Amino acid sequence: MKTISIIVAIDKRNAIGNKGDQLAYIREDLRRFKQFTTGHTIVMGRRTAEALPKGALPNRKNVVLSRSSDWQKEGFTVVKTIQQAIDEAADDELYVIGGGEIYNLFIQSANRLIITEIDYTFDEADTYFPTIDKTLWHISETTDYATDEKSGLRYRYVTYER
Numbered sequence: 601m602k603t604i605s606i607i608v609a610i611d612k613r614n615a616i617g618n619k620g621d622q623l624a625y626i627r628e629d630l631r632r633f634k635q636f637t638t639g640h641t642i643v644m645g646r647r648t649a650e651a652l653p654k655g656a657l658p659n660r661k662n663v664v665l666s667r668s669s670d671w672q673k674e675g676f677t678v679v680k681t682i683q684q685a686i687d688e689a690a691d692d693e694l695y696v697i698g699g700g701e702i703y704n705l706f707i708q709s710a711n712r713l714i715i716t717e718i719d720y721t722f723d724e725a726d727t728y729f730p731t732i733d734k735t736l737w738h739i740s741e742t743t744d745y746a747t748d749e750k751s752g753l754r755y756r757y758v759t760y761e762r
């Protein structure tokens with residue numbers, strides 16, 4: 601079976617966004633995101649798709665979940681169900697890139713969680729990643745903390761496998 605990976609940056613309380621935007625932009629984390637996802641299929645919610653400043657992400661198959669038939673945008677394939685999204689990836693690896701509703705939908709089907717843990721609490725958050733059930737998931741890799749030069753935020757990468 602192909603791998604379904606969730607890729608997400610969370611704060612100390614699992615917060616992931618506020619008012620439609622990400623909580624932080626960590627340069628090294630964005631580079632890593634690109635490295636993981638390039639050449640593969642990515643799936644996102646309609647709200648996350650609309651927030652992408654330059655539209656569909658290049659060199660990836662961009663799949664969007666929406667309940668509406670009206671939503672269309674160049675570079676995106678729109679689907680209505682989780683199964684259609686999985687089918688769009690065919691034998692390719694599928695990366696689930698957010699946001700909150702879409703992470704909630706896919707956490708039961710995913711076999712890998714690629715998490716960036718930001719060592720900070722963003723009080724202004726309104727969107728959260730679901731609780732990771734430690735009876736279902738084990739940590740397969742953890743890095744040391746690094747510090748983002750621009751924001752001063754400390755972060756590390758943690759990978760979970762089912």
Ligand SMILES: NC(=O)c1ccc[n+]([C@@H]2O[C@H](COP(=O)([O-])OP(=O)(O)OC[C@H]3O[C@@H](n4cnc5c(N)ncnc54)[C@H](OP(=O)(O)O)[C@@H]3O)[C@@H](O)[C@H]2O)c1
Binds near residue numbers: 645682699703
């Ligand atoms: N920290 C991170 O790594 C990260 C990554 C990505 C996004 N984010 C943040 O997450 C926030 C956005 O998340 P969100 O939860 O508001 O929105 P979202 O998950 O991006 O999109 C929600 C939309 O997805 C569609 N949808 C949801 N469930 C569906 C289902 N069962 N079947 C078909 N379509 C479905 C609906 O679209 P329609 O309304 O069109 O039907 C819904 O409005 C933003 O703040 C963003 O910056 C953070």
